[in-house]
Amino acid sequence: MLEYVAIALMIVVSTFVALSAIGMGELLGPKKKSKAKDVPYESGMLPYGEGTRRIPVRFYLIAVLFILFDIEVIFFLPWAVVFRQLRIFGLIEMAVFIGILLVGYAYAWKKGALEWE
Amino acid sequence: MISDWTLWLEWLIKSLVMIFALLGGFIFLTYFERRALARMQTRIGPNRAGPFGLFQPFADAIKLIFKEEFTPIHADKIVFFLAPILTVVPSLIIAAVIPIAPTTELFGRTISFAVADINVGILYLMSIASISVYGIVLAGWSSNNKYAMLGGLRSSAQMISYELALGFCFVMVILLGNSMSLNEIVVAQKDMWFAVIQPTGAILFFIVVLAEVNRAPFDMPEAEQELTAGFHSEYSGMKFSLFFMAEYQKMIVVSMITAVLFFGGYRELWFMTDWFNGALSVDRFWFLGPVYLLIKVVILLFVMIWTRATWPRIRYDRLMSFGWKVLLPLSLALVFITAVGIVLADVLKSVLYFWSIPVVSIMLGLFAVAVVQWSLRSKFHGRS
Numbered sequence: 001m002l003e004y005v006a007i008a009l010m011i012v013v014s015t016f017v018a019l020s021a022i023g024m025g026e027l028l029g030p031k032k033k034s035k036a037k038d039v040p041y042e043s044g045m046l047p048y049g050e051g052t053r054r055i056p057v058r059f060y061l062i063a064v065l066f067i068l069f070d071i072e073v074i075f076f077l078p079w080a081v082v083f084r085q086l087r088i089f090g091l092i093e094m095a096v097f098i099g100i101l102l103v104g105y106a107y108a109w110k111k112g113a114l115e116w117e
Numbered sequence: 118m119i120s121d122w123t124l125w126l127e128w129l130i131k132s133l134v135m136i137f138a139l140l141g142g143f144i145f146l147t148y149f150e151r152r153a154l155a156r157m158q159t160r161i162g163p164n165r166a167g168p169f170g171l172f173q174p175f176a177d178a179i180k181l182i183f184k185e186e187f188t189p190i191h192a193d194k195i196v197f198f199l200a201p202i203l204t205v206v207p208s209l210i211i212a213a214v215i216p217i218a219p220t221t222e223l224f225g226r227t228i229s230f231a232v233a234d235i236n237v238g239i240l241y242l243m244s245i246a247s248i249s250v251y252g253i254v255l256a257g258w259s260s261n262n263k264y265a266m267l268g269g270l271r272s273s274a275q276m277i278s279y280e281l282a283l284g285f286c287f288v289m290v291i292l293l294g295n296s297m298s299l300n301e302i303v304v305a306q307k308d309m310w311f312a313v314i315q316p317t318g319a320i321l322f323f324i325v326v327l328a329e330v331n332r333a334p335f336d337m338p339e340a341e342q343e344l345t346a347g348f349h350s351e352y353s354g355m356k357f358s359l360f361f362m363a364e365y366q367k368m369i370v371v372s373m374i375t376a377v378l379f380f381g382g383y384r385e386l387w388f389m390t391d392w393f394n395g396a397l398s399v400d401r402f403w404f405l406g407p408v409y410l411l412i413k414v415v416i417l418l419f420v421m422i423w424t425r426a427t428w429p430r431i432r433y434d435r436l437m438s439f440g441w442k443v444l445l446p447l448s449l450a451l452v453f454i455t456a457v458g459i460v461l462a463d464v465l466k467s468v469l470y471f472w473s474i475p476v477v478s479i480m481l482g483l484f485a486v487a488v489v490q491w492s493l494r495s496k497f498h499g500r501s
Contacts, residue, residue: 002124003233007213009125010132010232014209017136018202018359022186025355029185038190040262041350052258052266059274062437066277069445073284076452077240080291083456084463091460098453105446114441116434 061113072101123226131232135212143365144174150422157426184354189261192351196259201352201359204252208363211245212370214238216300218383218406219399230383230406231300238299239287242374246283246329249367250276256360257348268347271433272331278440279328279335285448286322289315290378292455303382310387312379314474317482318451319379323420325444326371328436330364333425335436372417376410380417383410439489447485454478 040047075097083090108114148163148171155162163170188197218230235241250273257269293311294302302311312319328335349360376382383399383406390398399406431439458474 003235006128006132006233007210007235009128010135010210010213011206013129013132014136014206015202017140017209018205021355021359021362022198022201024182025184025186025358028182029354030183031185037187040189040192040260040265042263047263050261052261053263055270059270062274062278065441066281069281070277070284073281073288076285076288077291077297080288081295081297083292083459084295087463088460091456094456095453098449101449109442114438116437 058116065108065113068104069101072097127226127228128232131230132213135232136209139209139212139366139369140362142369143362144178146365146369146418147177147361148174149418150425153419153422154426157423178358181354181358186354186356189351192261193259196255197351198356200252200256200259201356201363202252203255204249204363205359205366207245207249207252208366208370211242211249211367212373214241214299215370215373215377216303216383217410218403219304220300221403229300230403234298234300236296236298238302239291239297243280243284243287247277247280249363252363253348256352260348260351262351265348265350268350272348275331275335275436275440276329278437279325279444282321282440282444282448283325283329285445285452286318286325287378288452289318289448289455292452292459299377299382303377303384306381306384306387307390308387310379310381314471315379315451315455315478316475317478318448318455319375320482321444321448321451322379323375323417326375327421327424328440330367330371332368332421334428334431336430368418368421369414372414372421373410375417376413380413381409382413383407385409443485443489447481450481451478454481 076094079086079090079094086093151173152162152170163173166172166176188194213232214235216229216231216234220227220229220234222228253276254269254273257265257267257272260266290302290311291297293314294305296302296305327333349357352360381387385397385399385405390400395401397405399409454477455474458471458477461470461473462468
């Protein structure tokens with residue numbers, strides 16, 4: 001477990017590097033406020049409405065599908081580590097698992113969840 | 118054990134070396150990319166500052182430090198400030214598990230040349246790769262800018278879609294290396310690189326990491342023409358340069374990961390071990406490890422830049438369907454082929470079956486290319 005302390009130390013050091021970079025910019029850069037500068041950049045047009053508006057529903061669909069399949073990928077990792085001990089039993093088990101996975105995948109494809117139009 | 122100050126010193130030195138190697142790599146990668154791109158486009162590129170323009174990155178850095186930082190009106194100030202840090206920190210710490218030389222006795226103690234040689238290295242890589250999505254999404258969301266918002270969303274959808282294929286590529290490597298520790302994976306490639314055993318897997322992995330780090334031809338999140346640089350269009354000065362830094366460091370890190378997983382990491386070419394009585398081997402001289410790794414990383418980085426100069430950006434709907442309909446089933450099939458090959462070689466006690474893995478996977482890769490080609494052609498002719 002001791003190695004994780006080293007990772008924590010590296011997180012602290014790299015956060016410090018990032019903060020000091022921003023701090024240097026804040027310290028040395030000029031500060032001249034003006035109204036036009038505060039406006040979000042939209043290719044020279046005056047922006048109207050909120051910047052964070054409603055999102056197309058496809059993105060949610062992708063997120064849900066991702067959660068489904070990513071959990072399945074995670075199941076693969078421990079299986080792969082012990083695969084040489086499980087041998088043919090592990091292979092058949094995983095074939096069944098992949099089979100079930102592929103049914104869901106084919107269903108999502110058939111329903112048009114993977115289309116982006 | 119934890120109160121041993123020399124251990125803390127070792128960790129501090131290792132993480133500082135890793136971080137500053139990545140920072141230095143970032144500085145010269147920007148120069149390398151501009152020069153290489155210029156060459157490919159028959160331009161000269163930066164050649165004024167210093168010999169061959171080598172000081173150009175430092176000039177850029179000094180310029181960026183003295184730029185004004187501003188926050189757009191109605192932006193979420195805290196998240197806007199945190200987003201560049203959240204982007205750059207994962208890009209640095211993901212390198213913590215990458216071994217750059219074999220474990221050696223040095224100064225009377227055993228030193229492993231990775232900041233943390235953990236036994237679930239691949240799981241760590243996967244989790245940190247997922248965390249790096251946050252910075253980009255939050256940057257896009259907090260800017261209160263429609264372009265930035267779209268860029269952040271596109272980026273998150275793209276990265277999570279390609280992460281599935283990335284996960285299956287990792288599974289392939291674990292199957293071949295029989296371990297999740299990156300050090301053991303490198304040692305397992307002593308006799309043969311995994312890129313030779315699973316060539317389609319290596320190419321697939323490279324395509325997927327290109328999408329993961331938002332490089333051309335998958336650089337949709339920062340499509341200059343449509344989104345004016347996407348998620349970081351509201352950032353200026355040092356905050357912008359942190360995003361820039363994260364992108365280039367991620368390039369270096371994924372090249373390192375590709376080298377470790379498929380191209381033998383810090384080890385020499387597998388047939389070079391016995392040359393000159395092992396004088397070129399890392400088993401004899403540990404300090405050759407970083408040199409070999411550096412050579413592999415530079416070659417992979419050059420391929421990335423080459424790709425950027427050669428291919429146009431692909432359309433977003435095609436990018437998503439490529440990820441979901443081609444890469445995901447292909448990588449799943451490759452995992453299955455690898456597993457079947459290992460079991461066959463194991464049960465029938467013949468290495469010959471093991472070599473069915475590269476043959477079948479190359480055939481499958483060619484088949485996938487043919488299917489993509491055919492489907493694009495039929496679409497093209499259908500429209501005209």
